[in-house]
Amino acid sequence: MSTIYELTCIACPMGCQIKTKVQQDKIISIKGNSCKRGELYAQDEIFRPMRVITSTVRVQGGVLPVVPVRTAEPIPKDKIGVALQEIACITVTAPVKFHQVIVPNIADTGVSVVASRPLAAKEGGEKTA
């Protein structure tokens, strides 16, 4: 039993269409890549695809109502859904510092979610917050 995976390599602008056959956690044939980097890309994409996720979280008393956040490192692609749900539940209070940790261990990946920018408190914001 083998599975066929078709991918577009993104390691360079060439964008080769790569066709692979995978059997028991191993690539047994690969076609369409013009260089070795395509093979490495296919390996990673098929067996351990990782993504950085970026979103926003709500802020109380800030100059803006939301602050952008990111995972400090890429996380496994199949954790994206859970991670986004966890992020959606959070509200922080201004001021927010640059790279302040917002969620320490997102979706049990050991990776933290941090603020992508500093966000000041609205003048007089402390009273209402």
Place this chain on the structure above:
Amino acid sequence: MRSIKYDVVVIGAGPAGLAAASRAKAMGVKRVLLVDRDREPGGILQQCIHNGFGLHLFKEELTGPEYAYKFIEESYASGVEFLMNTMVLTIQPDRQIYAINRKVGMLKIEAQAIVLAMGCRERNRGAVTIPGSRPSGIFTAGTAQRFVNMEGYMPGRHVVILGSGDIGLIMARRFTWEGAKVEGVFEIMPYSNGLNRNIVQCLKDNNIPLHLSHTVTKVHGNERIEAVTVSQVDEHFTPLSGSEQVIPCDTLLLSVGLIPENELSRDAGIHIDPVIGGPVVTDEMETTLAGVFACGNVVHVHDLVDNVTRESWLAGEGAARLVLGQQPTRDLVTTKAGSGVRYVVPHKIHVENLATRTTTLYLRVLQPEENVRVELVSGTKSLFSVHQRVVRPAEMVSINVPPKRITATAGEELMVRLVREGDKA
């Protein structure tokens, strides 16, 4: 009216303005001022919360706000002064700037050198004219980006995207991640205008279909958009009858390109290159108005912020050299787009600089090609060439000519063209 004086005044505090200002300061200019109409510096980057910035310059994938933060900090540290919430209204040919802000009203700023860094704006529906009603729910992709990422507000739940520019692709993923349904991306060209990486990570990752050679031919709905009709187009971009399909949606995003923001430049009498919509510039990034420089998206639309920063360092240096009396002699060669090339920036190069520093030429090709050579020719003589495995209109090509690699005399014309490998052009 209040009047102030600076050595270098930079208009626009996006990545272009930040890099130009801090570089001018680092070169030894005493008083550098950054003026921006926004509340905070960073420009468009503050709404581009996705990662992918700075890969070339820093070898890491920063988000837009992180990239901006580095340069904002650097500008403050180097002693650049900021004048925020201030809109520049006009630039006089004698380098007097008129601006307005709430605190002091009208303001006159005198400058020895000015750097234009006003960025670009998005083409809107008027620029692409779709028949049908004009209900609410139609946004440019960048406007939607600002709503979602900075104002924390979702414009809709069922989204159709017209145009496969990068902002549209990025927003397709953003909407999906926020729980909306993106019905598809429709692109009139037979190829995408976005980066491959965005097609893979924004569309394929989220199972969003990309329909090439398709366009929106009608908008339905009275108060709010209810649906669009999409059609396939032939090679002349004419919709094929019988291919129409009605797609229900509450939001239509337009991602159909950007245009440099040059009202100020035009009013000042600066020559604009009609192909790129930005000022004609030298390799010092000086426009046709002496002492006025320009960089970033106001000159030509960049797809990578790293190139914006590099180009803006040159503008900051150029402005500093003028103020410090170190400008190169005005012996210039001109560049010209040859076959396969849509445009080349800069338009003019100082002969002296060709000998003393690496000269970078930025160009865009007309069509996707593989296995080509980008060649610099003067008359019939080939002066320099580099191999490119693949070139696409969506990805700006940059060519570095090392110092002393080519010699040219003032007035010469350097043509930049594409030659298929193997062909003797």
